[in-house]
Amino acid sequence: MDLPQLLDIITLEHVDAETFVGRSPVDRDRPVYGGQLLAQAVMAAAGTVEAGRVPHSLHAYFIRSGAARTPIEYRVEAIRDGRSFSHRSVIALQDDREIFRQMMSFQVPGDGLRHQEPLEIEPGIDPATMTQYRHWVEALSDNKDHGWFGEILPLDLRLQDPPPARPRSPITGTLRIWMRMLGHVPTDDPCIHAALLAWMSDKTISDMTMYPHARSWTDTDHNILSLDHTMYFFEPARADEWILFTHETPATAGGRGLARGDMVTLDGHRIGALSQEALLLAP
Amino acid sequence: MDLPQLLDIITLEHVDAETFVGRSPVDRDRPVYGGQLLAQAVMAAAGTVEAGRVPHSLHAYFIRSGAARTPIEYRVEAIRDGRSFSHRSVIALQDDREIFRQMMSFQVPGDGLRHQEPLEIEPGIDPATMTQYRHWVEALSDNKDHGWFGEILPLDLRLQDPPPARPRSPITGTLRIWMRMLGHVPTDDPCIHAALLAWMSDKTISDMTMYPHARSWTDTDHNILSLDHTMYFFEPARADEWILFTHETPATAGGRGLARGDMVTLDGHRIGALSQEALLLAP
Numbered sequence: 001m002d003l004p005q006l007l008d009i010i011t012l013e014h015v016d017a018e019t020f021v022g023r024s025p026v027d028r029d030r031p032v033y034g035g036q037l038l039a040q041a042v043m044a045a046a047g048t049v050e051a052g053r054v055p056h057s058l059h060a061y062f063i064r065s066g067a068a069r070t071p072i073e074y075r076v077e078a079i080r081d082g083r084s085f086s087h088r089s090v091i092a093l094q095d096d097r098e099i100f101r102q103m104m105s106f107q108v109p110g111d112g113l114r115h116q117e118p119l120e121i122e123p124g125i126d127p128a129t130m131t132q133y134r135h136w137v138e139a140l141s142d143n144k145d146h147g148w149f150g151e152i153l154p155l156d157l158r159l160q161d162p163p164p165a166r167p168r169s170p171i172t173g174t175l176r177i178w179m180r181m182l183g184h185v186p187t188d189d190p191c192i193h194a195a196l197l198a199w200m201s202d203k204t205i206s207d208m209t210m211y212p213h214a215r216s217w218t219d220t221d222h223n224i225l226s227l228d229h230t231m232y233f234f235e236p237a238r239a240d241e242w243i244l245f246t247h248e249t250p251a252t253a254g255g256r257g258l259a260r261g262d263m264v265t266l267d268g269h270r271i272g273a274l275s276q277e278a279l280l281l282a283p
Numbered sequence: 284m285d286l287p288q289l290l291d292i293i294t295l296e297h298v299d300a301e302t303f304v305g306r307s308p309v310d311r312d313r314p315v316y317g318g319q320l321l322a323q324a325v326m327a328a329a330g331t332v333e334a335g336r337v338p339h340s341l342h343a344y345f346i347r348s349g350a351a352r353t354p355i356e357y358r359v360e361a362i363r364d365g366r367s368f369s370h371r372s373v374i375a376l377q378d379d380r381e382i383f384r385q386m387m388s389f390q391v392p393g394d395g396l397r398h399q400e401p402l403e404i405e406p407g408i409d410p411a412t413m414t415q416y417r418h419w420v421e422a423l424s425d426n427k428d429h430g431w432f433g434e435i436l437p438l439d440l441r442l443q444d445p446p447p448a449r450p451r452s453p454i455t456g457t458l459r460i461w462m463r464m465l466g467h468v469p470t471d472d473p474c475i476h477a478a479l480l481a482w483m484s485d486k487t488i489s490d491m492t493m494y495p496h497a498r499s500w501t502d503t504d505h506n507i508l509s510l511d512h513t514m515y516f517f518e519p520a521r522a523d524e525w526i527l528f529t530h531e532t533p534a535t536a537g538g539r540g541l542a543r544g545d546m547v548t549l550d551g552h553r554i555g556a557l558s559q560e561a562l563l564l565a566p
Contacts, residue, residue: 059342112538212398255395
């Protein structure tokens with residue numbers, strides 16, 4: 001999939017005032033990718049909100065696995081349109097079964113107090129020269145044939161300061177993953193950029209839940225299922241410029257792991273934050 | 284309000300299979316407290332879930348201000364009951380207007396991978412000897428008459444390593460607030476303890492969004508409105524034993540601020556995490 005194809009995927013068919021239909025890439029026979037559900041739900045909700053209001057947060061649950069060859073119906077409920085905020089709930093269905101639900105809030109952009117907790121980005125670094133994240137995962141995985149390593153994505157994924165990639169060696173602390181869309185996004189629409197950031201954010205966030213256990217979701221006998229997803233957009237950012245996603249896992253327990261992190265631009269500006277809980281499938 | 288009164292507040296009237304009614308403390312003429320909505324919604328959802336399933340996450344939006352003298356109707360939607368997980372959506376209404384919505388997930392407790400990212404709690408510390416958090420806020424606030432400083436709460440709230448409490452002096456970094464219910468909670472029910480943790484978690488989490496701006500929500504001309512709330516419960520914990528809530532604010536922008544943190548027991552065990560975005564009302 002390239003960027004025009006991804007932009008096509010997040011462009012939904014408008015069925016009626018609150019119903020939209022989205023499709024998955026035709027070359028995909030795995031379950032629907034969670035980031036696609038997040039992104040399509042952002043676009044469905046945005047399609048019902050007054051122009052000029054921009055997404056500042058979303059909260060989603062992954063309910064059932066989605067089938068890539070079946071269209072996805074998005075039903076939007078307008079919870080409230082206030083003076084400054086619009087709240088939406090979006091339900092995604094396949095064959096009338098709910099596979100996903102997302103609540104969102106949009107805000108009329110405004111001024112107000114501004115603060116950034118310091119976060120050091122070394123001047124002059126160039127993510128394009130860093131280790132490709134998928135090469136690093138491949139090196140520590142016991143399954144070099146995993147489809148993800150060769151999947152064509154419209155995404156440049158780089159790992160800053162990669163820990164040594166030794167199979168069966170635990171990795172803890174914080175990962176610094178840089179991402180940007182490969183290609184130019186031909187719009188400034190903050191809803192489309194938020195949708196693309198949501199799409200990319202689900203690529204790697206939960207990977208970190210497995211690393212402390214000296215395993216990767218790409219290992220032969222392991223996997224991760226996303227349970228939920230939360231994003232905060234402090235201010236608009238472009239998905240085709242480098243964004244640092246930090247990933248940390250405070251704890252795993254009861255078969256679940258939380259991953260969370262920050263979204264930061266190359267000039268060190270915090271533009272958002274995210275978290276995801278995942279189910280760790282391990283023998 | 285004392286602990287028996289709070290336990291009474293979170294004990295809902297069961298109207299029918301998916302409808303519950305909750306009330307607010309009668310001595311309160313301010314808007315309904317957000318933590319009460321979180322806690323009552325936990326109890327409403329739990330009232331529709333098979334015994335033995337425990338809450339592991341919740342995601343809520345505060346939609347409208349609630350009136351303390353009006354009963355709150357909680358309508359629960361069973362999104363799905365699977366083998367291991369139950370998903371619920373809870374809508375809170377007053378006079379048929381939605382004031383609050385919460386999605387939740389419950390899980391059959393299980394084993395599985397376990398990891399804790401190290402977090403230092405100094406051995407032998409006793410939160411009961413620490414600064415009372417409300418005394419500290421009062422010292423830095425310009426409005427010593429704010430009702431919150433004298434409100435009777437069934438909650439012991441302590442601040443570890445308090446930064447100097449000087450009015451108009453910015454505070455950044457991480458706050459360490461210890462909390463426990465005052466009194467014994469006469470049950471082990473993990474749903475009730477989760478509801479109480481939700482109730483207490485909303486007392487202070489967003490305070491931190493205002494401190495970098497050298498202001499407090501208790502100041503004369505400032506306030507904070509909670510926009511949303513997310514909690515993860517890694518494993519059950521008792522609300523009447525000390526829990527450390529860490530609070531940090533990565534950024535504020537566009538009039539909004541994110542606060543987030545960890546929940547940790549006195550022996551240094553991470554039992555959960557939380558985040559809340561808030562609207563900063565400042566002249």
